[in-house]
Amino acid sequence: MRIAVVNFSGSVGKTVVTSHLLAPRIPEAEIIAVESTNESAADLGLDVDQLRGAHFGKLFRKLLTARAAIVDVGASNIEDFLAELNKYDQAQAEIDCFVLPVVPTGKAQRETIKTIEALSRAGVTPERIRVLFNRVDVSAVEEFAPIFAYAQLSRAFLANPQAQILESEVFDLLANRRLTIEAIVADQTDYRAKVRETDPNDDEEIDRLSDLAALQSLARPVHRELDQTFKALFT
The missing domain is CATH 1.10.287 (Helix Hairpins)
Incomplete structure (x- = not known):
């Protein structure tokens, strides 16, 4: 399985998702951080290969041979990442699933929808775009109403309310x-x-x-x- 963790919005928990949710459950996966400024899984002691968004050619070659990979794309690099993704014909097909963590703020939800639209324009099919609801207090359905409304309207991605991470001090x-x-x-x-x-x-x-x-x-x-x-x- 080759997964990209992406969102135009920063501070939505991409590194938490990579380090604490995905990496332990895909133990054979190579972790690749497309990041230049913020924390990555390497800061938590994991073995991480670090690239910048503009270095997509190197990432593309890695994905061609990797049986399993987790690509953690930082918010500061996602525009370059998507621009480079579009330069390579069918490059998005080398990623099995795009996971979009989102937190309940209005800004994060709006930017998540923009990320979904950008992935759809790049040719990513709906079943490969999956939203992960982060920092849920009580109910993902109530706290992320704009995301669920857009899911019903667009049919462009998967939004399972059980795909959630509850608010917890443990991550800090x-x-x-x-x-x-x-x-x-x-x-x-x-x-x-x-x-x-x-x-x-x-x-x-x-x-x-x-x-x-x-x-x-x-x-x-x-x-x-x-x-x-x-x-x-x-x-």
């Missing part, structure tokens, strides 16, 4: 520690026990261990939710 905590949710879930260390075993006067170590214990407790249910999100996005 993971970013602060430069960790992936997969790494935390795989860590079998009993940090709660370690807190109790630590010198009570060692405030710095107690704070570190307490943070990791709290992060484990937060990460495990979110990780299970992401399993369901992945299924909803690709089935």
Whole structure:
């Protein structure tokens, strides 16, 4: 599977989606960040090949041979990425699925619709354009009404309300520690026990261990939710 994570809008969670949702569930995938200014999955310790949008020729050659790839296209590079995509005949066919994360703000939803329109003009078929609802508070259907209305009107993409990531502080905590949710879930260390075993006067170590214990407790249910999100996005 070769997936591109794209959106004209910034700060919608493309790197969260790449690092915490997709990479752990497509473990053989090469991660390629088309980014020049913002955080990428490399900042969380993943092995990432970094390119710029104008370097599409190199990316195209990679996609021709890759059995699995996740292409994280930063907002600062998406215009170059799409321009280059259109230069190569049927280049969009080398990407199996375009995932568009979106958050509930009006601006993000409008720019997501513009991204869908640009992909449609490039020849991407509706079943390969999939919106992922990020930072959902209660109900994706209510919080992303413009996206669902446009889905019914245009029939240009897939919008499954179960393809959602609920609002959670865990992602900011993971970013602060430069960790992936997969790494935390795989860590079998009993940090709660370690807190109790630590010198009570060692405030710095107690704070570190307490943070990791709290992060484990937060990460495990979110990780299970992401399993369901992945299924909803690709089935």
